[in-house]
Amino acid sequence: MVMTSKEQKLGSGVGFERIRRITGYLVGTMDKWNDAKKSEEHDRVKHGLAK
């Protein structure tokens, strides 16, 4: 699709992709994850570098 008109806009309805590691491997966008893993990913907290 070629966008030529100055009035036209891009990106309507396009979401961000969020790639996360599932268990050792990555999964492109999380909508294929099962419910338990989604919940686990949601709960993950970051680990600080201070000892």
Added chain:
Amino acid sequence: MIKNIVKRDGRVVLYDESKIQKAISKALAASGEGDDASAKQLADSVQAKLTAECGENPPKIEQIQDAVEQGLMRAGFDNAAKKYILYRANRTRIREANTSLMKSIDEITNVDARLSDMKRDNANIDGNTAMGSMLQIGCAGAKAYNAAYLLTPEQNKAYAEGDIHIHDFDFYALTTTCCQIDLLKLFKNGFSTGHGYLREPKSIASYAALGAIAIQSNQNDQHGGQGVPNFDYSMAEGVAKSFASIYARKLKEGLEDALESDDEKALATLAIEKASQATGNAPRLEIDADEFDAAVIRTIYEDGRMDNAHAAHLVQTVRKRATQQTDRETFQAMEGFVHNLNTMHSRAGAQTPFSSINYGTDTTPEGRMAIKNILLATDAGLGHGETAIFPIHIFKVKEGVNYNPGDPNYDLFELSCRVSAKRLFPNYVFLDSPFNLQYYKAGHPETEVATMGCRTRVMANTAYPDSEIAYGRGNLSFTSINLPRLAIEAKGDENLFYKKLDAMLELVARQLLDRFEIQATKHVYNYPFLMGQGVWIDSDNLGPNDELREVLKHGSLSIGFIGLAETLTALYGHHHGESEEMEQKGLEIVKHMRDFTDAESKRTGLNYGLLATPAEGLSGRFIRMDKKRYGEIAGVTDKDYYTNSFHIPVWYGISAYDKIHKEAPFHALTNAGHISYVELDGDTANNIEAFESVVRCMHDAGVGYGSINHPVDRDPVCGYVGVIGEVCPRCGRHEGEEIPFEKIEELRKLYPEMTSFCGCE
């Protein structure tokens, strides 16, 4: 008098006494009691009883069977009665399996994968596609069959009720899990994919292409992930072949230009032949470069048409250009490899191959060029800059090779950190950890621990102690124990917990052995690539009709576990992240399981091992059942998932340093596979020094395999890759929001490397 009966599905059919007599005869024959006459007599008495009970109403099947059961017992045929009851129970089991099978197929056929958790059990299969659904229907059918016919009632109960989980149960009777493919061995003299024969590759481009094909072909013979244990060493050979042929071509062209001649093939060939004799090598990157080039220069000079200085300059240019072009071709080959593994299909098109590549220790210039370029290709991302999902990259860290400044591949280790900080891969395997170092022999890459799939590791070899190597071996099957349930049922009684654990370990060990018996009687012809092409260790010594028993003994039988954190909480009130005392309690439990698998290996001569189970489908399965059984128990069943293997719970606040040190000792115990994660925020991950310090911390703490998680987001509209909160930092839009076309034009000027925006141009 009975005229009709009601079948289970409600249909009314004619009553046939001979059927009852036949069933009774079978039960009597099975127990060696009675004879045909007694069967006839019993059938008559059953009929009389039913007439008395039902009068004119047709009896139901279940009523008839009850009457037969009672009749047998009353007549004193106790054993026949037992046989009959078992037969009935088994029929019921199969019938129920059939009903639930039809329900599963209905769900697979009609429900959107986004709404069906069952269809998202494995995130790598698209359950909405035709082939994905067909695969899932096959899985459901195989599972129903395996449960009804291949498990003992005890195993089936434990599996169905969630005491244990038999992974990849759909493939129970069909194949094994995974394998480390030695590409060098496979490529030697070419190989056949089963659909066509491929000659030995001659350039880095074909080494990479055939590498992807090998992974794809093997994936169709097994149910788990495929690994390449020696990616750098394998690709190095292709780099060397490419360099040699490019050097020869550049030399020929250079001579033709300098001598204004049409064809200098003869001179170029002669020069290379003589130089090869002098160095004992084809032209190599760096190695023997000066000696080789000097010999080439000498031959050109001796030809008499060029003086020494010109010849030297020409050969110097040839080497420089050949090196540059080999580097470029290697990058393209590695880029193609990554693209292939993210786009090519396996298993009837339902999956991309689940692939892992291990590298980092080849210090030859060719190996280094391969490592550098696979990292750079991964850094560059896919067509629109997307992060590649496959292959899993595993960088093998080794002191003296790549770990410390001054080590020959230290620069590549640093590069790997930079790439991982952006793309989540590589992960790191640490060869210096004592349980990995014990196998390591310098100069023998087959003794370097490599991983495949989520975390599988195969090194020890009880069956063949001379083959403690990674190449050609893999896992045969694994089953995981629901550890938290044992703790909940023990109600704080430590002794009772261990008693229950021992019983469960026994049950799983038996089940793995039962499955091994099924696998062992398969033949080479069942696995045309894995076994037919000699990918699996020692299978090259077998013929197509040979049984696999002996070579399969190289593989591992793994007992896994999930939810150590919840187990400790259920038993003692808190988990190992919270106190040193609990850390010790956790280690005791895991050590107990490891001692069991070691003893089992010794007893059977098979490679039993302990696995820190990756919890994907399983993370929710056990806890859903346990929540239903025991209700919500704080810190145990109050989440939607059990914690992965021995991990500190993901929700528990702890420093990276403490997490690594708490988890490292468990790596030493879980010899069938393990991984530890550290979660960094985006800013920390982008600080390469900080990132590397976490990897170094893992190395120094004795972790076996680790990786660092950090958010990798991408806005498909402007191509930004990094952390995206509410608003994209590059184009400023919210999720789903549109941006004006002028803005795109502006971005196009700012980011000329973006080929397209929004993927919709």
